[in-house]
Amino acid sequence: MHRLGFALPRNSMSRPLLRSIPELRILIYSSQSTAKAAAGTWTKRCITTTSTSSFTGTSAQIEPTNAPPPSSSASVGTQPDPFPTEAARIAAASVQIPQSKRLPPRLPTPAPVPLKPLSESVRELLPALRAQHSHYVTVHIHGFPYLVTMGDQLRLPARIPGVVPGDVLRLNRVSILGSRDYTLKGSPFIDERFYECRATVIGIEAEPMRVEVKKKQRCRRKTTVRNKMRFTVLRISELKIRTVEDIEADAAAAAKSS
């Protein structure tokens, strides 16, 4: 995780101790958040209706939401294969190591299930959806839906622990994937193998500290409430829909390995 080649006990060492050792000072600077007053734009929340045919052929390709947590084996600087072999995905997801809440997930959740055969409407209309020039997705981050497209900036109302600007997040909970004329709806989510959606962390922000003093008339007691909201700003850097052949190849590999 660090250029010295071994994991340093950053969380267990106090700040004065870290500052006293020059090699460890970068651990302090790397996680400082910028305390600028945030003035980012909210993503647009309008939902456009499709004019012509829409298909909902994804009821068969649902992954269960309650599944064992994955193991974290990704290391800094390496790029894990976005679609490793089905056997590797299943093997990695079946190892249950409890993850610290302070770190973001490093492997796809939940455990992958064998992809069921694509329905006729999906096989027929997915190429048409792919052929259109612009697409949107409704991604769900911690249960909250965000309707985004390529290049959108997204300001999440929380700081994702353990990420710094430059990290690439792979979004894997998409409920609607659409374009001008076609919409692919999942129930509740579309299978991850249909798309690749990546977001880059471009900033970690915080607003000024809000101080509210609560006091009633003719009573001397005061309560002070402090609040400082933190935000993570993402930019949707990639939104790609895969071909039917690729999806079915994945299904075949999964069926062979299981």
Place this chain on the structure above:
Amino acid sequence: MSFFRITLHRSGIGLPHRTRGVLRALGLKKRNQVVFHPAEPQFAGMIMKVKELVKVEEVPRALTRDEVKAERTPDPGFWVERMVPR
């Protein structure tokens, strides 16, 4: 042994002290709280006293508090694919 999964659906505010005592005995303090009790006559009797306020389900295993919390926690919806060198 099977368990009753009891969820407090309606609050006990404004109800007689006896009823609120039964909710307290079951361990229900807030709305939508989930508690587990063995499926035995004494707990069935308590449920009957507050049957209009609770939702009950019979389950084979009692979940812990963390498991109940994990059930209602949504998925993060992302995973970190590439990290810059820290």
